[in-house]
Amino acid sequence: MDTQTQPEADTETRTMTGAEIVITALKEQGVDVMFGYPGGAVLPIYDALFGEPSIKHVLVRHEQGAGHAAEGYARSTGKAGVALVTSGPGATNMVTPIADAMMDSIPMVVFTGQVPSHLIGTDAFQECDTVGITRCCAKHNYLVMDVNDLARTVHEAFLIATTGRPGPVVIDIPKDVQFATGRYIGKEGVHKRTYKPVTQPQPKAIREAVALMKKARRPVFYTGGGVINSGPEASTALRKLQAATGFPVTSTLMGLGAFPASHPDWLGMLGMHGSYEANNTMHDCDLLICIGARFDDRVTGRLDAFSPGSKKIHVDIDPSSINKVVRVDLPIIADCANTLNAMLDEWGTTAAPDLSDWKTQIEGWKARKCFDYAKSDTEIKPQYAVERLYELTKDRDTYISTEVGQHQMWAAQHYHFEEPNRWMTSGGLGTMGYGLPAAVGIQAAHPNALVIDIAGEASVQMVMQELSTAVQHRLPIKIFILNNEWMGMVRQWQELLHGERYSHSYSESLPDFVKLAEAYGGMGIYCDDPKELDAKILEMIAYDGPVVFDCRVTKAENCLPMIPSGAAHNEMILSEITGDEIDEAGRKLV
Amino acid sequence: MTDTVQSIPASAYDMSHVDEVEERRTLAVIVDNEPGVLGRVVGLFSARGYNIESLTVAEVDRRKHRSRITIVTNGSAHTLLQIEALLLRLVPVANVTDITKSKRGVERELALIKVAGTGDKRVEALRLSEIFRARVIDTTNESFIFELTGVSDKIDQFCALMKPLGLVEVSRTGVLSIKRGAQAG
Numbered sequence: 206m207d208t209q210t211q212p213e214a215d216t217e218t219r220t221m222t223g224a225e226i227v228i229t230a231l232k233e234q235g236v237d238v239m240f241g242y243p244g245g246a247v248l249p250i251y252d253a254l255f256g257e258p259s260i261k262h263v264l265v266r267h268e269q270g271a272g273h274a275a276e277g278y279a280r281s282t283g284k285a286g287v288a289l290v291t292s293g294p295g296a297t298n299m300v301t302p303i304a305d306a307m308m309d310s311i312p313m314v315v316f317t318g319q320v321p322s323h324l325i326g327t328d329a330f331q332e333c334d335t336v337g338i339t340r341c342c343a344k345h346n347y348l349v350m351d352v353n354d355l356a357r358t359v360h361e362a363f364l365i366a367t368t369g370r371p372g373p374v375v376i377d378i379p380k381d382v383q384f385a386t387g388r389y390i391g392k393e394g395v396h397k398r399t400y401k402p403v404t405q406p407q408p409k410a411i412r413e414a415v416a417l418m419k420k421a422r423r424p425v426f427y428t429g430g431g432v433i434n435s436g437p438e439a440s441t442a443l444r445k446l447q448a449a450t451g452f453p454v455t456s457t458l459m460g461l462g463a464f465p466a467s468h469p470d471w472l473g474m475l476g477m478h479g480s481y482e483a484n485n486t487m488h489d490c491d492l493l494i495c496i497g498a499r500f501d502d503r504v505t506g507r508l509d510a511f512s513p514g515s516k517k518i519h520v521d522i523d524p525s526s527i528n529k530v531v532r533v534d535l536p537i538i539a540d541c542a543n544t545l546n547a548m549l550d551e552w553g554t555t556a557a558p559d560l561s562d563w564k565t566q567i568e569g570w571k572a573r574k575c576f577d578y579a580k581s582d583t584e585i586k587p588q589y590a591v592e593r594l595y596e597l598t599k600d601r602d603t604y605i606s607t608e609v610g611q612h613q614m615w616a617a618q619h620y621h622f623e624e625p626n627r628w629m630t631s632g633g634l635g636t637m638g639y640g641l642p643a644a645v646g647i648q649a650a651h652p653n654a655l656v657i658d659i660a661g662e663a664s665v666q667m668v669m670q671e672l673s674t675a676v677q678h679r680l681p682i683k684i685f686i687l688n689n690e691w692m693g694m695v696r697q698w699q700e701l702l703h704g705e706r707y708s709h710s711y712s713e714s715l716p717d718f719v720k721l722a723e724a725y726g727g728m729g730i731y732c733d734d735p736k737e738l739d740a741k742i743l744e745m746i747a748y749d750g751p752v753v754f755d756c757r758v759t760k761a762e763n764c765l766p767m768i769p770s771g772a773a774h775n776e777m778i779l780s781e782i783t784g785d786e787i788d789e790a791g792r793k794l795v
Numbered sequence: 796m797t798d799t800v801q802s803i804p805a806s807a808y809d810m811s812h813v814d815e816v817e818e819r820r821t822l823a824v825i826v827d828n829e830p831g832v833l834g835r836v837v838g839l840f841s842a843r844g845y846n847i848e849s850l851t852v853a854e855v856d857r858r859k860h861r862s863r864i865t866i867v868t869n870g871s872a873h874t875l876l877q878i879e880a881l882l883l884r885l886v887p888v889a890n891v892t893d894i895t896k897s898k899r900g901v902e903r904e905l906a907l908i909k910v911a912g913t914g915d916k917r918v919e920a921l922r923l924s925e926i927f928r929a930r931v932i933d934t935t936n937e938s939f940i941f942e943l944t945g946v947s948d949k950i951d952q953f954c955a956l957m958k959p960l961g962l963v964e965v966s967r968t969g970v971l972s973i974k975r976g977a978q979a980g
């Protein structure tokens with residue numbers, strides 16, 4: 206087909222303003238919540254939104270908040286997150302979440318206002334080249350110059366954001382286009398002729414993969430965020446395939462929850478701060494089945510020693526991920542759920558192979574109890590805080606987001622997930638300030654759930670103002686700060702790599718988080734005594750409103766275990782890392 | 796540690812590809828001709844540090860709004876595969892054909908070459924232009940503009956010969972390519 210849309214006869218055609226077209230298209234796309242901040246260049250859209258009963262608009266306090274909230278909404282629902290901001294500074298404030306969503310493959314549609322089309326290029330007030338700025342950090346973007354293109358563009362944007370490898374799509378709309386009157390077309394039949402993601406695996410590749418799986422004696426599933434993105438069917442299929450084969454499973458940071466953490470064949474997260482058993486399993490395996498992960502440098506460690514003896518199968522919907530970092534033996538370009546189901550069919554009724562030697566070896570690694578830490582009666586250990594939080598919330602309808610730093614890793618290590626879409630974190634970009642607004646988005650999607658941002662005191666201050674959003678919209682998010690007064694992760698690297706010269710990583714002054722919470726209209730809780738921790742966590746859960754929990758933890762705790770940068774998976778350090786383990790090459794890495 | 800003869804770098808951060816043989820490739824990228832599409836393609840190369848030796852672009856199917864971008868690039872086999880995959884990831888890119896890889900590609904470039912001189916040099920320039928089958932498309936008493944079509948090497952060679960004879964200015968289209976045979980590339 207040459208035309209972009211089907212004949213008009215079977216699509217809805219109505220005439221309305223550009224602003225109304227946007228809202229109508231959003232409704233047709235099933236958008237129930239959006240996050241935004243008004244300004245001159247989007248006022249017509251805000252006007253069309255006025256009194257609109259079917260879309261809840263969450264007014265943030267900074268556009269970055271709208272973006273991360275949309276990401277949190279998307280990741281916890283599987284639907285596209287939607288944000289609406291004005292031109293110029295509104296758009297530039299949105300760049301971080303767009304880049305974040307791109308790195309973590311989060312479906313998001315961002316609307317930005319633009320100066321009227323005849324002023325574009327004149328350095329008009331609040332003009333910036335939004336499509337230029339976002340070109341390299343969005344999956345796709347549009348500047349809509351003709352109101353008659355607007356409806357098709359919005360529908361196409363949702364299609365692109367949510368299919369293939371998901372990602373953020375930006376639609377820049379000049380103000381005059383929002384005012385202009387044009388034709389609305391429905392989403393039926395809208396497609397993009399050059400956009401054809403491959404989703405079905407090649408049967409031959411599936412046969413080869415399963416043949417390898419049947420022969421393997423030391424196999425492992427290495428799963429990632431792609432399994433979550435592929436939808437709940439993918440997690441279900443993974444569980445079935447694992448049950449049929451008996452293979453052990455590890456996952457990246459982004460993939461946590463696809464496989465239940467309570468399962469005996471679960472190895473925990475892999476990578477730099479992953480588990481000893483996961484990393485050693487990766488190192489010693491003879492068959493590595495990578496599903497929806499991308500061999501990130503935080504995962505592989507030293508590349509020339511990465512899983513040296515294994516055949517490697519890589520399932521990814523994005524062909525550019527294949528052989529990008531690690532060369533694989535069998536690439537499968539397809540959607541994870543389709544591939545896992547096809548593998549399951551091909552596996553058929555074959556009995557699970559005898560992997561007892563391999564499992565014994567893995568049990569040996571597990572016995573090292575790599576996440577153990579020195580307990581204390583006087584101080585709250587950060588790991589202990591996460592452990593207690595987990596115990597007291599695991600039986601509830603709980604969603605967890607995080608900021609970035611040590612607390613994020615401790616959360617990944619000590620909070621355990623049984624289901625997908627329950628864990629929201631900034632993996633690829635590592636954006637401090639992601640977790641609080643993400644929690645706002647998650648709570649907006651799941652009003653009755655318990656939504657907790659496991660935070661660091663430094664990260665959370667980047668987006669503290671969104672507490673005001675939570676209060677306004679009655680979103681009872683819980684911000685659980687592991688307050689070590691340090692940019693802990695930075696401090697740890699300075700200790701290990703920079704001769705304990707702690708250059709500008711200590712916050713000399715911190716707000717009184719309890720008073721801060723109260724100033725915003727939420728509740729503040731302070732705790733520095735491990736004996737009081739449980740009661741105070743329960744108090745936090747019981748409070749029907751936003752809470753800031755200032756949990757004072759050990760200040761100079763290091764996050765372990767750790768693969769020192771430049772080292773191999775089997776050179777993981779379990780405790781007492783000194784920095785001497787890291788060679789010159791490793792020091793130069795980030 | 797004897798890591799002098801390592802084929803794979805120690806870390807993703809030092810993947811330099813220095814040991815790998817660089818190849819020159821001509822890619823035909825068929826795109827929807829929409830605003831910004833060239834920027835996306837070029838931006839991909841600059842953002843990832845890939846090299847562009849030559850680039851041409853023009854609409855080739857007005858009705859379908861299709862443009863053909865011809866890019867000459869170089870890199871290791873691995874980098875070139877990565878470039879193809881990344882180009883295909885761009886939403887308006889319909890397909891990418893490696894014209895060189897097929898060994899069935901035909902390449903041409905067009906150049907306009909201004910040479911100024913009098914006397915023997917002028918006579919010699921005209922004589923050489925005939926050998927190269929260049930056309931004279933403008934002439935004054937002391938200058939010529941030659942139009943020359945051919946593979947890039949031929950144009951390079953012609954320019955080199957014109958240098959001592961009064962080469963003033965060169966304008967080149969960059970490489971165009973198409974596959975031999977009855978089928979579309």
Ligand SMILES: Cc1ncc(C[n+]2csc(CCOP(=O)(O)OP(=O)(O)O)c2C)c(N)n1
Nearest residue numbers: 610611612637661662663664691692693694
């Ligand atoms: C926006 C941003 N700026 C800087 C960094 C670099 N960085 C990574 S972790 C970290 C410290 C985080 O401190 P905190 O939030 O207190 O967490 P902790 O490590 O102490 O648990 C910094 C500065 C980042 N990831 N993101």
Ligand SMILES: [Mg+2]
Nearest residue numbers: 661662691693
């Ligand atoms: Mg801290």
